[in-house]
Structure formats: structure tokens, C-alpha cells
Amino acid sequence: MVVRREYTFGTLNREDLNLSPVKQFSSWLDYANEKGISDATAMALATADKKGTPTVRIVLLKSFNSTGFVWYSDKRSEKGESISERPSAELLFFWKELDRQVRIRGKIEMVGEEEVRDYFLSRPRESQIAASISWQSQPIETRLELERRYEEFETKHDSDLVLPAHWKGYRLSPSRYEFWQGRKGRLHDRFEYSRSVETSDDWDITRLQP
Numbered sequence: 001m002v003v004r005r006e007y008t009f010g011t012l013n014r015e016d017l018n019l020s021p022v023k024q025f026s027s028w029l030d031y032a033n034e035k036g037i038s039d040a041t042a043m044a045l046a047t048a049d050k051k052g053t054p055t056v057r058i059v060l061l062k063s064f065n066s067t068g069f070v071w072y073s074d075k076r077s078e079k080g081e082s083i084s085e086r087p088s089a090e091l092l093f094f095w096k097e098l099d100r101q102v103r104i105r106g107k108i109e110m111v112g113e114e115e116v117r118d119y120f121l122s123r124p125r126e127s128q129i130a131a132s133i134s135w136q137s138q139p140i141e142t143r144l145e146l147e148r149r150y151e152e153f154e155t156k157h158d159s160d161l162v163l164p165a166h167w168k169g170y171r172l173s174p175s176r177y178e179f180w181q182g183r184k185g186r187l188h189d190r191f192e193y194s195r196s197v198e199t200s201d202d203w204d205i206t207r208l209q210p
Ligand SMILES: Cc1cc2nc3c(=O)[nH]c(=O)nc-3n(C[C@H](O)[C@H](O)[C@H](O)COP(=O)(O)O)c2cc1C
Pocket: 039, 042, 055, 056, 057, 058, 059, 060, 061, 071, 072, 073, 074, 077, 078, 079, 080, 136, 137
């Protein structure tokens, strides 16, 4: 099947860009939300293990600022293992209706336990239970077994739940961003932000060929 679509939603010019990439991201995310894009905070998280084997999956962005982009997961999962071996990754947002893609690359650090606990306790109880009883990415014989564990846990814990030791927050600290705006005839607009000095908050902005 051949899929061919023209990208005509908009344009991206140097003068439209905020000098701060996190502000640029924030304005694009706000716009995606204003336009009613569903799951605008869903991002592909690409990692590699110590052998260099790449893996990718969707996670949800839960907070961000100039220090980093945060998501939560099970540290025992395949991605958790990869991140502990190689704490670098790239995030990718694709807002199809806007013909926009954002890539954010950087190093990963663990979020402090207080912040993780606060977020965990703010989640709906059923999400807390699911995170508590699941060993993410391990095999399980049947769905029934999962449901049995859920119910058993729920009856044993009628009061507040505690943060499971395996449930972690990850923060990617960006060293490179790329903003992509699809254009007609495949002459897309692409701008890369890279840090002029690794530790500074000055960013070089470069237009890339499509
Ligand atoms: C829309 C969407 C949101 C998701 N959000 C998360 C998330 O925030 N954290 C998470 O661990 N997995 C999330 N998942 C599940 C992951 O994609 C993945 O299946 C899981 O984390 C196991 O990945 P791994 O085996 O590579 O570690 C989400 C999946 C989808 C489709």
C-alpha cells in the first residue's frame, strides 16, 4: 500500500523560534493541546542496552522544565535495564495533525524519591495497584493470574498504598533538540538546538536539510 500525504499545516522559520528550546517545546505542546491532539504527551523513548541493541516504546511525559523531561516506569522492565546499562536516550513526539515532530536527546538521571512518591500517590488507586503488582516486561501465564494478584493486593491493602521500590522516575537532561515541521513537496523545515558549551544554557540553532 502506498501512502503519500502532503504536509501543508504550517511552516517553521528561524524568526518563529524561541531562543530557549524548552520554551519552544512548551509552546508547541500547548498548541497541540489547544488543538485537541489526543495523547499529546505520549512520546517514543528510544534506548539501547550495553550491547547496543536498540529498543523503543511509548511512555507519557509527566513534567518538564529546563533541567529535564520526566516519565515513570518499572526499573526492572526491559527499558529500565537498558537505562541502567546506558543512561542515554532520545525522546520523540509526533503530532500528526500538525505535521510536527520533536526529538530530544540526552542523558538520564533518576528522579529523587520524594518527587516520585508525590507523583505516585497522586495517581488513581487502580493505577497504583497495577504498578504494585506488575513486574513489567516479565512473562505471565494468563490474564486471570494478573487479575487474581490485583484482587488479592486490593483486599490486603485497604488504606493508603506505599511507593513500590521498583517504581522509578527518570529525567532526561537534553543536549540536543530538533523541531520538524512537515512542508509541501518534502521540503520540510528542521531546526536543531545544540548546547554551545556542554554546561551552559546557550543554545546554537541550526537549520538542517530535510
Ligand atoms: C499511550 C501509552 C502510554 C504509555 N505510558 C507508559 C508510561 O508512562 N510508563 C511505562 O512504563 N509504560 C508506558 N506504556 C507502556 C510502554 O509502551 C511499554 O509497553 C512498557 O513500558 C514496557 O516497555 P519495555 O518492555 O520496553 O520496558 C505506555 C504505552 C502507551 C501506548
